[in-house]
Amino acid sequence: MYPISRAPNLNQSQRSESNLESDKAKESQDSRDFLTGYKAHLTTPGGSVKAGVLHIRTANGQDQLVRDRAYHLRSRKGAHFGEAASFLKEKFATAYEGKVSPQKYKALTDALDKYLTNRNQQLGTKTFVNLVNAFEIATLEHSTLKAAGGKAFDAETSVMLAGSNADQAFDGVKASVQVRIREQAEGSGEIQILPRIRSNVHAENKRQGLIKAFDLKPDDVKPLEPGAASDAYMFKGEVVTSPRSFRELTVLNEKTLKRGEFAVAMVDTEMPHVAKPKAFILRVKQYVDSQISHRGGDGKAVRVSGPDSQAFEVPASKLKEFLKAQPSGAVVEQLAVKMPAGAAKNIREVFKENPLSETEFRQVASGLYDALGEMHQAGLLHHDIKPANATFDRETGAVMLVDLGSTVALNENQKTTDYSPGSALFSPPMLQQGASTDLSGSKHTLVHGVETDRYGFAITLMNALAPSLEIVHSKNSFATENAFGTALNGIATAPDDGDSAVEIYLEALRELAAKEPDPVSLDLNGKSEEEAAKAKVEAAPAKATLAELDESFKRIPDAKKILDTALRSGVEGGKGDVAWSKLKQLLPK
Numbered sequence: 001m002y003p004i005s006r007a008p009n010l011n012q013s014q015r016s017e018s019n020l021e022s023d024k025a026k027e028s029q030d031s032r033d034f035l036t037g038y039k040a041h042l043t044t045p046g047g048s049v050k051a052g053v054l055h056i057r058t059a060n061g062q063d064q065l066v067r068d069r070a071y072h073l074r075s076r077k078g079a080h081f082g083e084a085a086s087f088l089k090e091k092f093a094t095a096y097e098g099k100v101s102p103q104k105y106k107a108l109t110d111a112l113d114k115y116l117t118n119r120n121q122q123l124g125t126k127t128f129v130n131l132v133n134a135f136e137i138a139t140l141e142h143s144t145l146k147a148a149g150g151k152a153f154d155a156e157t158s159v160m161l162a163g164s165n166a167d168q169a170f171d172g173v174k175a176s177v178q179v180r181i182r183e184q185a186e187g188s189g190e191i192q193i194l195p196r197i198r199s200n201v202h203a204e205n206k207r208q209g210l211i212k213a214f215d216l217k218p219d220d221v222k223p224l225e226p227g228a229a230s231d232a233y234m235f236k237g238e239v240v241t242s243p244r245s246f247r248e249l250t251v252l253n254e255k256t257l258k259r260g261e262f263a264v265a266m267v268d269t270e271m272p273h274v275a276k277p278k279a280f281i282l283r284v285k286q287y288v289d290s291q292i293s294h295r296g297g298d299g300k301a302v303r304v305s306g307p308d309s310q311a312f313e314v315p316a317s318k319l320k321e322f323l324k325a326q327p328s329g330a331v332v333e334q335l336a337v338k339m340p341a342g343a344a345k346n347i348r349e350v351f352k353e354n355p356l357s358e359t360e361f362r363q364v365a366s367g368l369y370d371a372l373g374e375m376h377q378a379g380l381l382h383h384d385i386k387p388a389n390a391t392f393d394r395e396t397g398a399v400m401l402v403d404l405g406s407t408v409a410l411n412e413n414q415k416t417t418d419y420s421p422g423s424a425l426f427s428p429p430m431l432q433q434g435a436s437t438d439l440s441g442s443k444h445t446l447v448h449g450v451e452t453d454r455y456g457f458a459i460t461l462m463n464a465l466a467p468s469l470e471i472v473h474s475k476n477s478f479a480t481e482n483a484f485g486t487a488l489n490g491i492a493t494a495p496d497d498g499d500s501a502v503e504i505y506l507e508a509l510r511e512l513a514a515k516e517p518d519p520v521s522l523d524l525n526g527k528s529e530e531e532a533a534k535a536k537v538e539a540a541p542a543k544a545t546l547a548e549l550d551e552s553f554k555r556i557p558d559a560k561k562i563l564d565t566a567l568r569s570g571v572e573g574g575k576g577d578v579a580w581s582k583l584k585q586l587l588p589k
Helices: 012-017 020-042 081-096 102-118 125-147 155-161 166-176 199-213 260-265 316-324 347-353 358-377 429-433 451-465 469-475 477-491 500-513 526-555 559-569 574-586
Strands: 053-059 062-068 222-224 230-235 238-243 279-293 302-315 331-340 390-392 399-401
Touching (some): 020 125, 081 125, 125 302, 199 230, 260 279, 260 331, 347 390, 347 451, 358 399, 451 559, 469 526, 477 500, 500 526
Antiparallel strands (some): 222 230, 230 238, 279 331, 390 399
C-alpha cells in the first residue's frame, strides 16, 4: 500500500496571489516525484516489476494506492480501479505536459487511454512502470535539447513553420514524416506522405508560423522577393529564409554541415560584411515505437508508435552542442534560418533605381571585396556572387553579402569540386560547362576555388556600371557565355598593365552588338527579315551595355581601372592572386 494525498486545486485568482508559475512548477515536480517514487516501490531490487493491478482503497480515512495481484476484481470491497486510473492520469498530465515534445506527450497519453479502455479502466503495474520510464526518457531528451540551446515551439507552431496547415497540427506532422529511418517496428503501419501543398498556401502557413513563434503582429512580418528555392521574410531587423516545400528540407549530416548557411555558422570568426546566420529553426524527428503493454482488451499489444516531431529555434553558436544532444535515431531538418537583415534593397534593385554615383560604386566594390575576403579567409566559397545576393544601403554605404545557400567549405588547398551552378552570367563559363555525373548520380565539376567568387565579383561590378548587361545574357545566353568564356581565357595571356582586360570584354560585347545585319545586305524574303529582326533584338542590349559602360567610365574616375583589376582577379592561380592584392590598393579603406 502506498499513501496518497489529493492536493486541493487552486483557482486562477488563488494561483495569481501565490505566484502561478511557481505553483505550477511545484505541482509538476511533486507529481513527477510521486510517479517515480511509486515506480521504485513497485520494482524489486533485482529490477523486475511486481505484478498486479492498481486501485485506490480508503482505510481509516487515508487514501492508499494498492497493488492487487489479480485483474478484473470489480466486486472487491473498497477497491476503486477507475478512480486509481483517473488519479494516475492526472498525475501524468501534471508531471509531464510541457516537459516532453507535444507529439510524444499525445502519443503516450493516447496509448494509455487505449489501454484503459481495453482493460476496463484497470491499470496494471508493469504498464504503469513502462509509462513512467517512457515519460522520463522523453523528458530527459527534451530537456537536453533545450539545455543545448533550443527554444522549443509547440506542435501547432512546429507544423506551421514547416508550411503545413495549423489545423492539422498532429495529423500534418504524422503525414509529412518522410521515412528515413528504415527500422519500422512490426505492426506500426505505413506512413503516408501529404500531397504537395500549393506554394502560396505553403508560404502563408510559414508566415503565420513565424508570427506565432515569435509573438509578432501580422504587419511585422514582410514577405521579401523569394529566391530560386526559398521564401524570405523580414521582421524586427532580421531576415528569415525557408525552403519553399517541405520536400526540399535539408537534413543535417556530416555533408550538409559543410554547405550553405551551416558551413558559415560553423566558423567561429566574425564576418561584419556577411549575413552570418544568427539562429536556425530546426525540426527534430524521431520514429517512436515502444510497447507499454503486452496485453490489451482486443488481444493485441498496446504500443506507442508513430512520428514525433518538434521545432526548435537554435542559436548558431549552439548548433554543435544541439546536434550532439540528439537522441539516437533522430533526424534533424532545417525549417528556416535567421540572419541579420542588412539593407532593405539588394545592389541590383539599387542600381536599377538610379545609376551608382562615384562614391557609391567605390562603396559597393569595397564592401564586396571585404565580404569575400572574410569568407575566403574563413575557408568558405560563396559560389553565387551576383548583384541580387548583396544588399547596399545608399545612406550609410554599408554592404552585406547574403543568400549563403550555395556556400561550400574549401579544403586545405583552398579548393573544392562541389557542384553549384550559380547564376550563369556571374559564374565562370567553364564551371557551367564542366559539370559531369558519375554512375552514382553525383555531380562533379572542375577543381575550383576563390577565383570563382572573384569572377562573380568582377561581373557584378560590370553590371553595376551597365545594368543592360543582364539583358544581354537573357536575350542570348549561349552566345554571351561563349563570348565571356573566350574573354576570360584571353585575360590569362593579357599584359599585366593597362586596361587590356576590360578591352577584351568590351570587344566581346562589340561582337555581340555586331550581330545586327546591315539592312542593305539583306535578302528580301520573309525568313531573312525574321532572322534580321531577331538579330537586331539580340544585339540591342549589347549596344546599350557598351554605351552605359562608356558613360560610367567617363563619369567615375578609376572605374575602368578597378573593373580591369577585378576581371584579372578572376583568373586561377598566381596571376589572379596578384590582381586581387592590387585591387585592395584601388579601393577606399
